[in-house]
Amino acid sequence: xxxxxxxxxxxxxxxxxxxxxxxxxxxxxxxxxxxxxxxxxxxxxxxxxxxxxxxxxxxxxxxxxxxxxxxxxxxxxxxxxxxxxxxxxxxxxxxxxxxxxxxxxxxxxxxxxxxxxxxxxxxxxxxxxxxxxxxxxxxxxxxxxxxxxxxxxxxxxxxxxxxxxxxxxxxxxxxxxxxxxxxxxxxxxxxxxxxxxxxxxxxxxxxxxxxxxxxxxxxxxxxxxxxxxxxxxxxxxxxxxxxxxxxxxxxxxxxxxxxxxxxxxxxxxxxxxxxxxxxxxxxxxxxxxxxxxxxxxxxxxxxxxxxxxxxxxxxxxxxxxxxxxxxxxxxxxxxxxxxxxxxxxxxxxxxxxxxxxxxxxxxxxxxxxxxxxx
Numbered sequence: 422x423x424x425x426x427x428x429x430x431x432x433x434x435x436x437x438x439x440x441x442x443x444x445x446x447x448x449x450x451x452x453x454x455x456x457x458x459x460x461x462x463x464x465x466x467x468x469x470x471x472x473x474x475x476x477x478x479x480x481x482x483x484x485x486x487x488x489x490x491x492x493x494x495x496x497x498x499x500x501x502x503x504x505x506x507x508x509x510x511x512x513x514x515x516x517x518x519x520x521x522x523x524x525x526x527x528x529x530x531x532x533x534x535x536x537x538x539x540x541x542x543x544x545x546x547x548x549x550x551x552x553x554x555x556x557x558x559x560x561x562x563x564x565x566x567x568x569x570x571x572x573x574x575x576x577x578x579x580x581x582x583x584x585x586x587x588x589x590x591x592x593x594x595x596x597x598x599x600x601x602x603x604x605x606x607x608x609x610x611x612x613x614x615x616x617x618x619x620x621x622x623x624x625x626x627x628x629x630x631x632x633x634x635x636x637x638x639x640x641x642x643x644x645x646x647x648x649x650x651x652x653x654x655x656x657x658x659x660x661x662x663x664x665x666x667x668x669x670x671x672x673x674x675x676x677x678x679x680x681x682x683x684x685x686x687x688x689x690x691x692x693x694x695x696x697x698x699x700x701x702x703x704x705x706x707x708x709x710x711x712x713x714x715x716x717x718x719x720x721x722x723x724x725x726x727x728x729x730x731x732x733x734x735x736x737x738x739x740x741x742x743x744x745x746x747x748x749x750x751x752x753x754x755x756x757x758x759x760x761x762x763x764x765x766x767x768x769x770x771x772x773x774x775x776x777x778x779x780x781x782x783x784x785x786x787x788x789x790x791x792x793x794x795x
Contacts, residue, residue: 501683
């Protein structure tokens with residue numbers, strides 16, 4: 422295995438040198454002493470920052486590996502996945518890009534992420550996604566034998582707590598009233614179908630039928646081999662018919678007549694909720710949670726709801742939607758119904774019991790005086 426590049430002194434010309442890619446490069450002119458060695462090493466660091474290195478090279482930087490991974494991501498991953506990879510990897514490269522890839526440690530990841538957490542710029546989900554992106558880069562590099570091993574393997578990355586509530590009707594209609602026309606349509610679609618935001622954003626006209634959307638490519642399609650069918654109610658049929666003839670392959674377009682991106686939708690909702698002072702956790706995805714919660718309250722059985730929401734089993738229904746929000750009146754009613762028969766009413770018990778009198782009741786009047794003390 423090749424050794425990492427080191428500065429060395431060429432005495433015949435009096436220069437400190439470095440060999441990169443088989444080429445000898447001059448760094449600092451001066452004698453062979455510790456002071457000039459340090460100057461040469463500093464010059465080498467500056468040179469390395471400006472010089473791209475093959476990701477499989479011994480001296481490759483984190484930035485070189487990230488660049489190679491992003492090329493792979495662009496070719497092999499879905500557009501939304503690549504967009505996320507690119508967002509986090511660019512931040513990763515800015516913070517840790519000059520660290521030698523083989524010397525990267527979880528500490529470097531902490532040094533990138535911790536200031537964002539302290540400034541309250543990043544929450545649990547963003548931190549999780551950032552660590553996941555960094556781990557994905559180096560897992561890929563080790564798998565492709567660009568590196569002998571993943572230097573950050575074993576780095577802990579706790580999963581964020583799931584959103585344990587649904588959007589309330591009040592929150593939804595406040596968002597809706599303050600949204601522009603294109604966003605209004607998209608929000609209504611999310612609210613009435615329980616679809617994932619990605620499914621609505623990427624909906625194409627060739628997937629639209631009279632009373633349903635049929636998504637051949639969907640989150641669970643590879644596992645089930647079935648299309649995802651989303652049924653439409655009257656208001657959503659009207660919106661779909663109104664949007665026909667928009668001149669685009671996609672159904673829902675923004676004000677620029679382009680399909681919504683994940684980030685554009687997120688920012689639009691974020692601006693409205695900040696303007697109105699809504700809860701920090703309000704986001705487009707809560708509309709899906711709202712649909713699931715309303716279905717449970719209305720008595721829809723778990724198997725039917727799982728199919729409506731595109732789940733492969735009832736596990737998510739039981740784990741998430743049954744426990745979402747504070748709208749579980751049907752569960753409270755069930756508890757009252759169960760316990761009502763075993764709890765006798767006051768009428769059945771007779772008149773209200775009076776408080777028992779003490780054994781030695783106190784008599785009114787002044788306390789008796791004891792003998793005077795001498």
